[in-house]
Amino acid sequence: MNPWLEAAGWLGSVLVVVSLTQARVLRFRWLNLAGSVIATAYNAIIGIWPFVAMNGAIAVINVYWLVRLHRTRHDAATYEVVEVAPDDAYLLHVLRTYADDIAQYAPGFVAAPDLGERRSAFLVQRGDETVGVVEVGDAGRSTGVVLLDWVTKRFRDFTPGEFVYRRSGIFAAKGFARLVVAPGGQPDTRYLARVGFRRQGETWSLDVPAAEQPSAA
Numbered sequence: 001m002n003p004w005l006e007a008a009g010w011l012g013s014v015l016v017v018v019s020l021t022q023a024r025v026l027r028f029r030w031l032n033l034a035g036s037v038i039a040t041a042y043n044a045i046i047g048i049w050p051f052v053a054m055n056g057a058i059a060v061i062n063v064y065w066l067v068r069l070h071r072t073r074h075d076a077a078t079y080e081v082v083e084v085a086p087d088d089a090y091l092l093h094v095l096r097t098y099a100d101d102i103a104q105y106a107p108g109f110v111a112a113p114d115l116g117e118r119r120s121a122f123l124v125q126r127g128d129e130t131v132g133v134v135e136v137g138d139a140g141r142s143t144g145v146v147l148l149d150w151v152t153k154r155f156r157d158f159t160p161g162e163f164v165y166r167r168s169g170i171f172a173a174k175g176f177a178r179l180v181v182a183p184g185g186q187p188d189t190r191y192l193a194r195v196g197f198r199r200q201g202e203t204w205s206l207d208v209p210a211a212e213q214p215s216a217a
Contacts, residue, residue, distance in 0.1 A: 005042065005045060005046075008038055008041075008042055009038075009039070009042040011035075011038055012034075012035045012036070012037075012038030012039035012042055012055075013035070013039065014035070015031050015032070015034050015035030015038065016031075016032060016035035016036065016039065017035075018031055018035075019031035019032035019035060020032075023153040023154055024153055024154060024155075024156055024157050025069065025154050025155065025157070025158075026066075026069060026157035026158070027157065029062050029065055029066050029069065030066070032058070032062050033059055033062035033063065033066065036055045036056075036058040036059040036062060037055075037059050039051065039055040040052055040055040040056045040059055043055060069158075078126060079124055079125065079126055079131070079160045079163045080124075080125045080126075081122050081123070081124055081125075081163050081164050081170075082122065082123045082124075082125055083120065083121070083122050083170065084121050084122070084123055085121065086113045086117075086119040086120070086121040086135065087112065087113060088121065090123075091121055091123065091133065092111055092112065094123075094130055094133060095111040095133065096111065098150070098152070099111070101150075101153070102148065102150050105148075105149075105150055106147065106148050106149075106150065106182070108182070109135075109147055109148050117137065118137065118138035119135060119136065119137045119138070119147070120135065120136045120137075120138075120144075120170075120174060121133070121134070121135045121136075122134045122135070122164050122170075124151075124160045124161060124163060124164065126155070126160065130152075131151060131152050131154070131155040131158075131160050132149075132150060132151040132152065132155065132160045132161050133148060133149075133150050134146070134148065134149050134150075134161050134164045135147045135148040136171070136176075136179065137182075138174075138176075139180075142175055142176055142177035142178060143176065143177070143178050143179075143180060144171060144174070144176040144178070144179045144180070144208075145179075145180055145181075145182050146179055146180070146181045146182060147182050149161045149164075149181075159191055159194065159195070161191075161195070162194070162195040165179075165195045165196060165206065171208045172208050172209060176208050177207070177208050178205055178206065178207055178208060179197075179205065179206040179208060180203050180204065180205050180206075181197065181203070181204040181205075189204070192204045
């Protein structure tokens with residue numbers, strides 16, 4: 001057998017196996033698609049048609065889910081933002097469960113708020129699954145500090161935290177005119193730019209639109 005052809009066959013198999021180790025949904029689908037496409041071509045060349053059919057079907061399924069995932073990536077109907085108390089039992093359970101992962105993105109974050117601390121907390125839900133948490137502290141002078149913007153590994157390619165910032169009315173209603181990111185609170189500057197933050201020196205800042213006033217009857 002042609003050694004290049006055999007190498008391609010092994011590459012397809014390796015990609016499929018590696019895809020199964022991925023926690024991120026999008027990464028899993030892309031790797032699995034690449035592996036199944038290579039496996040389909042390899043088996044077609046050597047004439048193993050049952051494997052052609054199987055891998056071809058897997059490739060089609062991956063394409064279907066990739067299209068669907070990308071279509072809903074920025075769809076507000078897919079994600080729900082739920083405000084909870086910063087000492088809510090379920091919120092603290094989520095923060096404890098993922099404490100090690102959260103520490104990598106916000107090493108200075110403390111889950112339990114101090115007595116008297118003014119903090120707002122939001123869960124990002126996809127159906128009945130919690131996929132992210134955003135917490136904002138009150139720094140005074142109409143400024144809110146993003147203490148935590150964290151997403152589970154499965155949905156880290158989708159940045160569902162953006163839906164919290166889209167609902168600017170929730171921050172304006174709390175008296176915030178500006179949000180800033182706490183030092184070390186969100187290392188992904190591309191994400192910050194995508195959701196509307198702008199760099200000002202060493203700080204990333206987001207202007208909060210004023211709350212709309214009800215029109216007179």
